[in-house]
Amino acid sequence: MEAIKTSSLTKNYGKSRGITELNLSVKEGEFFGFIGPNGAGKSTTIRTLTGLISPTSGSAKVLGHDIRKAREAILADTGYLPSEAVFYPGMKVKDILAFSARMRKMNCRKTAEELCERLQLDVSRRVDELSFGNRKKVAIVCALQSSPRLLILDEPTGGLDPLIQREFFDILREQNRKGATIFLSSHVLSEIQRNCSRAAIIREGRIIACDKVTALSKTNARRVTVHGSVALKGLEGIRNQTEGDGFVSFLYNGDMNLLLQTLAAGNLTDLSVSEPDLEEIFLHFYEKDGGRA
Amino acid sequence: MTIVKHELRQSKTSFFIWTAAIGFLLMVCIFLYPEMKGEMEGINDMFSSMGSFTAAFGMDKLNFGTLMGFYSVECGNVLGLGGAFFAALCAVNILSKEERDKTAEFLLTHPVSRARIITEKLAAVLIQIIAMNLILYGLSAGAIAAVGETVPWKELNLLHLAYCILQIELAAICFCISAFMRKGSVGIGLGLAAVMYFLNLIANITETAEFLKYITPFGYCDGAELITSGSLDKTMVSIGAAFGIAGVIAAYLKYIRKDIH
Structure with missing residues (x-):
């Protein structure tokens, strides 16, 4: 019922x-x-x-x-x-x-x-x-x-x-x-x-x-955090990019092979790839269709 | 009865203050009577020759030198205005205060129908008005006896009954206003009571405005008319009752469907 x-x-x-x-x-x-x-x-x-x-x-x-x-x-x-x-x-x-x-x-x-x-x-x-x-x-x-x-x-x-x-x-x-x-x-x-x-x-x-x-x-998107230097320009599928002291973090929803090739070309000291939390999913829903976050 | 008891508990301070204030003023007026009685002849002549002012307070039809003549003018005004203000205040807030004070969300999410809530709140208003009138009636009769006068039961009963009906009619109209309001409505209640009082004064002064007596409940509380006729004006009371009943019905119809914000 x-x-x-x-x-x-x-x-x-x-x-x-x-x-x-x-x-x-x-x-x-x-x-x-x-x-x-x-x-x-x-x-x-x-x-x-x-x-x-x-x-x-x-x-x-x-x-x-x-x-x-x-x-x-x-x-x-x-x-x-x-x-x-x-x-x-x-x-x-x-x-x-x-x-x-x-x-x-x-x-x-x-x-x-x-x-x-x-x-x-x-x-x-x-x-x-x-x-x-x-x-x-x-x-x-x-x-x-x-x-x-x-x-x-x-x-x-x-x-x-x-x-x-x-x-x-x-x-x-x-x-x-x-x-x-x-x-x-x-x-x-x-x-x-x-x-x-x-x-x-x-x-x-x-x-x-x-x-x-x-x-x-559950989503195909992943939260990627890279420590070190890497050129992300031209890589499609990146959202919510934030940069800090020696690291860059973003949500990635594009081709995983292209991401790996791009990262391999850089000079990395650390890397983490994780599922985004519900808050990020929620913001994703609110950003869709030109909506506000 | 849960809501009735709750309302009575919530308003007990206001009830006691108003009852004590009106009761005190009534008793002061009555205790003044023996002193004024000896000088009444001159006062009576003075009061009966003040033109419109005399008519406005019905002193052209009353002998101010008698206890009931004095009582219906002096105490009648105290009881009339004081009682009307209390009844209006009591009723005009009873429903709207829940939204104004944001307690509606608490009260109206319990398994009690809106009709039941309205009925119990109306009952709480009526209980307060009737209780106040019984106390004031007792105080008046006691004070009259205490100053050594014979209590004129018939006239006293008639006057107090008329004022009680007036208060109930005003309360019913204010109850209706309360159902429609969301924020504070005290000003509207007090204003309505004052307007009704002054409409009666105007109706007393000029014959062309006499129809106003059928609009204001003070019309059937005119001490001069009550004492000289010995009964309530049935037409005016019926019109008043119709206003009151219409007010209560409108309150039910509105509040049962009202969106609570």
């Missing part, structure tokens, strides 16, 4: 672009990444899936329910972590968590206590006294305490220190192993690469690639 399935989902904001003809399929139990820079349409997609905004056209199902007809049924099994965690001023963390649980008609105290302990969150503090990172922790506990079938996370790690980020992803992987579907929206590509099995790349409101993360990373 698909946890999320959109068909030509479109949202227009008058003159400004939202999302266009979005087709997305996330299977139940997947750890799915949703990549794109700010303004690409990630949050619009998430807001449409969670019923905060209505689509202009197209359709979408979340956990088998139509987003237009069964908003409450979807939200009953969905934990949502917004990019900006804002709560009611004057309330303590424990009151926010209890309020969220009551809205779900659940008693989540035990799970909430465990999560707060793991994320080092002091529940006796008032939310308006908390730092951005600590408010994010409150939002994480709110999203996770009901052990939902689907977790929709919009830029979840902003403000979290590296240790808490690691703990947070450990928690997500545990939830995923228990069967929860994770939909992780982020522009931090290393997060996607480390945790997700599949990912979609969104650009200017449209999905431009959707595949396994390993497949997205």
Whole structure:
């Protein structure tokens, strides 16, 4: 079964672009990444899936329910972590968590206590006294305490220190192993690469690639770093060339024999040829068709 | 009831401040009455001969020397304006504040229907208005008894009922405004309450503007009319109720479909 399935989902904001003809399929139990820079349409997609905004056209199902007809049924099994965690001023963390649980008609105290302990969150503090990172922790506990079938996370790690980020992803992987579907929206590509099995790349409101993360990373292009002196002029298939103190690095997508001949003609002290990381692939997708990086 | 309780907790400080302020002013007015009672003859003559000003506050139809005449003018203005401002403030923020304060994303991603959220928020507004009116009614009756006057229950009930209905009507209209707004709407709420109050003053001054009484809810709260007729003007109350109901229906229709940014 698909946890999320959109068909030509479109949202227009008058003159400004939202999302266009979005087709997305996330299977139940997947750890799915949703990549794109700010303004690409990630949050619009998430807001449409969670019923905060209505689509202009197209359709979408979340956990088998139509987003237009069964908003409450979807939200009953969905934990949502917004990019900006804002709560009611004057309330303590424990009151926010209890309020969220009551809205779900659940008693989540035990799970909430465990999560707060793991994320080092002091529940006796008032939310308006908390730092951005600590408010994010409150939002994480709110999203996770009901052990939902689907977790929709919009830029979840902003403000979290590296240790808490690691703990947070450990928690997500545990939830995923228990069967929860994770939909992780982020522009931090290393997060996607480390945790997700599949990912979609969104650009200017449209999905431009959707595949396994390993497949997205797989490309004929190679990152070549050469130490020493070599004349690269005339060699076709070179992109993203950077030069430093005694070295030159570039992405190469041309004939490998020609590259080897060119390198053999130079005076090299060191050479490395590696697969490009997801960040470079991502930039590659954004540069295609005259797009911006 | 979760959202009702949450709203009541969130607004308890504002509720107590407004109730205490209006209650204090009402009691000050009532405690002034015995002192003024002896000098009323001269004051009454003065107040009844100030032309338009007299008409604006209904003092041409009332005997300012009686407790209810004094109460409906002095306390009526405090209760009318104070209550209207509180009701407007309370309702005009109740939905829009979620988007203004960016808490909408938290509230509306829980498995509760928008209709339920609207209903519970409306209930919270009504509970606050009714609770405030009951407290003020109790304080007024207590203060009247404390100054040694017989409590004129019928007139007192009628006046307080009229002001309670006024506040509910204004709140319903402001609730509708709140559903359409995204940012702060306090100014609109307070402005609406003030405009309605002044429309009634204008309607009292000139006969050509008397139709305004059918627009403003202050029209059916005119102490002079209430005490002389002994009942609420059913036509005006019905028009007010229609405005209020239309406001609430519009709020539901808008907010259920509203895109939350």
